[in-house]
Amino acid sequence: MLNNFFKKTKYITVSQQSLRKTEEKSDNKPSIPDGMWVKCETCGKVLYKSDLDENNKICNDCGHHFRLRARERINITIDKDTFREFDYSMTSDNPIGFEGYEEKTKKMRNQAGINEAVITGTGKVSGTEVVICVMDSNFMMGSMGSAVGEKITRAVENAIELKLPVLIFTASGGARMQEGIFSLMQMAKVSSAIGRLGKEGLLYITILTDPTTGGVTASFAMLGDIILAEPGTLVGFAGKRVIEQTIRQELPEGFQKAEFLLEHGFIDRIVPRSELKGILKKILTIHDRNR
Structure with a gap:
């Protein structure tokens, strides 16, 4: 009788252990591979990454434009198999001996898959x-170092030689502090090249993308014959807090957004990414007819 009692107790104990294991398994979260889903920072909707990529990284719920990499931008703007890159291997030195700068740029090249913060070349837009x-x-952060300025300047000079219009997609945090005055000099150098482009009667279009700030805004980003911007793009020189502390006034909501700049005449048009290639085709066609 006692033996049967202990056998029953043993059976009950095993069942409780099995139940606990089952409960533990049911509490586990489902295994979802990293990078499969992306949360929209504007509307908060969780998006399937492959669907987002197919939609040129535009949220299909609120229209928020996610940032694109340079080669992604080229792929959706330039006709297939027509892009030819300039100065692929050009990179910045360390002109002021900034500690750790070489290691940082090397790390960036590995992470971003490009040699510098700008890609330049020729290609066809709708022919x-x-x-x-x-x-x-x-x-x-798309910062403008000496190599960035040199690559853009050479690209503009090539356009003058080839008698071609220039498109510049801006996306930058401004001058690259690790290069000191050498970075700031690029503002004048690129602007001078664009001035020569204008004297040749060649078209210069800037497309402002998020974010366009600092020395890039203060120079070539705002020199376009036609200035376009993507929806919601942050455009400015200094940050809102810095400006408010300097002028001791509260600034209007969204005053550095593309929509505010359009309202106040700083840019010509806001163009959704899905419509941009068509708009560029129209502008280039009109310009070509009037040359």
């Missing part, structure tokens, strides 16, 4: 050949 420069915020 019309152009010189294109695309900045990439994934490389040190």
